[in-house]
Amino acid sequence: MVTEKKEHTEKVQELFNRIAPVYDSLNQWLSLGQHHIWKMMAVKWSRPNKGGRALDICCGSGDLAGILSQKVGKTGKVHGLDFSIEQLAVAKEKYPTWIIEWIQGDALELPFSNESFDCVTMGYGLRNLNDIPTALKEILRVLKPGSSASILDFHRPYDPTFSLFQDIYLNSLVVPIAQVYGYKEDYAYISQSLQKFPQGRHQVELGYQSGFSRSVHYPIAQGMMGVLVLTK
Numbered sequence: 377m378v379t380e381k382k383e384h385t386e387k388v389q390e391l392f393n394r395i396a397p398v399y400d401s402l403n404q405w406l407s408l409g410q411h412h413i414w415k416m417m418a419v420k421w422s423r424p425n426k427g428g429r430a431l432d433i434c435c436g437s438g439d440l441a442g443i444l445s446q447k448v449g450k451t452g453k454v455h456g457l458d459f460s461i462e463q464l465a466v467a468k469e470k471y472p473t474w475i476i477e478w479i480q481g482d483a484l485e486l487p488f489s490n491e492s493f494d495c496v497t498m499g500y501g502l503r504n505l506n507d508i509p510t511a512l513k514e515i516l517r518v519l520k521p522g523s524s525a526s527i528l529d530f531h532r533p534y535d536p537t538f539s540l541f542q543d544i545y546l547n548s549l550v551v552p553i554a555q556v557y558g559y560k561e562d563y564a565y566i567s568q569s570l571q572k573f574p575q576g577r578h579q580v581e582l583g584y585q586s587g588f589s590r591s592v593h594y595p596i597a598q599g600m601m602g603v604l605v606l607t608k
């Protein structure tokens with residue numbers, strides 16, 4: 377079991393290192409630019425405040441951390457954490473270290489002391505983690521009391537029509553476009569990771585089980601996407 381989890385983590389880390397050079401442009405193409413809107417919604421739900429301290433976990437190439445830095449302003453501080461050195465290299469090019477502090481680290485073992493942050497975000501990261509309850513408990517630990525975390529990700533829609541639409545979108549659009557860039561197998565992973573990812577109602581339960589006082593799930597894009605908002 378431990379070896380299985382370790383293998384999964386290494387596989388995910390290698391995958392995100394490998395796709396780092398094309399990650400941003402493929403996101404743009406595959407969502408027709410919509411991912412910016414979903415990311416802005418997620419940041420808003422985390423309730424960043426001017427002068428506050430914010431953390432973006434699984435920051436990848438840094439989009440959510442970038443939006444957070446506008447919200448907290450010059451008097452605030454944003455940390456972006458990811459275990460992929462190649463994704464962090466792209467993030468650093470977009471937002472130099474004097475704007476955002478980039479940290480290589482594990483979402484399951486955050487290198488921060490208790491109650492350090494006024495808000496936390498995570499975009500398309502939770503689905504890739506091999507231990508969701510541990511990830512949520514880590515978020516709870518580093519949040520200040522009364523503060524919120526906002527977790528955006530793909531979901532399997534409850535509605536079978538949209539579930540079918542999602543299958544067609546992933547298999548007939550995403551994978552073929554990724555193939556053009558030479559990353560067919562890497563993008564086929566999205567569909568696999570969705571099969572075992574908890575749906576909205578289950579995520580809400582996991583939030584409460586992890587100790588949050590409020591756990592709410594907002595479906596977006598007909599349930600193909602969703603944001604879990606957790607308050608400590």
Ligand SMILES: C[S@@+](CC[C@H](N)C(=O)[O-])C[C@H]1O[C@@H](n2cnc3c(N)ncnc32)[C@H](O)[C@@H]1O
Nearest residue numbers: 392434435436458459460463482483499500501
């Ligand atoms: C799909 S990308 C999302 C990147 C970015 N948040 C966005 O919305 O564009 C998922 C990111 O999670 C990171 N990741 C996955 N598992 C992780 C872990 N255990 N610790 C830290 N980062 C992890 C990957 O390296 C990758 O950059």
